[in-house]
Amino acid sequence: MRKNLYIILLLIGVVALLSGCTDINTPINAESTGIWNKYFVYPMSVFIIYFAKFFNSYGLAIVVVTVIIRVILLPLNIKQLKSSKAMQDIQPELKKLQEKYSSKDANTQQKLQQETMALFQKHGVNPLAGCLPIFVQMPILIAIYHAIMRTQEIQGHTFLWFALDSPDYILPIIAGAATYLQQKLMMAGSPAAQNPQMVAMLYIMPIMIAVFAFFFPAALALYWVVGNIFMVAQTLLIRRPMMKEASTGGEKK
Template structure:
């Protein structure tokens, strides 16, 4: 679990580094050069502009539609991640017994523990790295969306609801932080992660980071975070909760 926390922190740092170093102040257009601009940022910017035109120039609605579309594309990977997380939770009792059985710190005992742990994973079809795959796949998409929003000139001059898309807002970041907290809270509910101090720290650190960045960056990004997290909340409620209920019912029948 500790490795996953450090991996998440490293990815957050990578996002911050890439977001700040990759021509973020240069508008994106057909003349923008480079693989990143040509195949990721510019096509996404075109889609945002095209959908906005369908909604009478509403770039706010366009960002909402594109965000939902991207989340739907990533849904199979997120479902795989949820199943992997649930499978890891299911074998925790057996894993704890192995750790108690091989509690000694000598090299031979620890080698046996690793071997027995791998056998346990194979027996239940659990891949401990499967939960990390969606994170790696999402990173280019999320960074591309960030760049498309920041570098599409039309977004900077439009308003949506009560806020200007190109300027920071003071209400939307609070909503984004709250949605992030709720989404993570639902993900941890009833899982072993809820008992892990490191994951509990992340439960509060991530919403704070989202909130602080929301006060600094354009409101269009905060809107993207709000919609994305609301989608993830719905995904958790309609996919993970039934999955856990089915598992609990199965355990009751046993």
């Protein structure tokens, strides 16, 4: 599970790097320069404006664009889930190897690495396969974040009970709760649920999202809420049945 923490820290670094590529307060438009603005942020802004005109609502446009992007990324998420399931399936064998080669001796550790790689090859498991979808998704999701924050047309519009260009005090709580539920469902039945560090992240991430949402425009909190609700539905419809099937199969064996 230490690898998962490294991935999370690396993703935070990627977020910080991409978020810092341009000033978040600089409006995005057709004249914006740079690869990040021209090919990532501006197209997202165009989509939001298009659907806002179609539905006559910028709030609904953010909802629709978020769902569309999540659907497009669904194959990557499924691949990531399958990779996670494959890793989970071989955990008992992996644990036996670690117990067998528990010595810190260099030769023993080298043997452990060889046996581990042989185990991965035997089951067709690539430990890095679950990371690639995350790195592919991050620029796209951050581009939506930039588009929402930098599309001036959103200013002055409202959706449901809140103004899109001002912080709201109810939506951040919903965003935090949705983040917690999504992570809780993802961890259910996985080895991560037994890891104290991952359990800590289960509570830290929702709190961070909620706190950030209190200080950002409600349009961004809306994006977080919709995205996490979609991920909750994805987990219930895809991951949990997948893990239940694996568990049932394991019991039969």
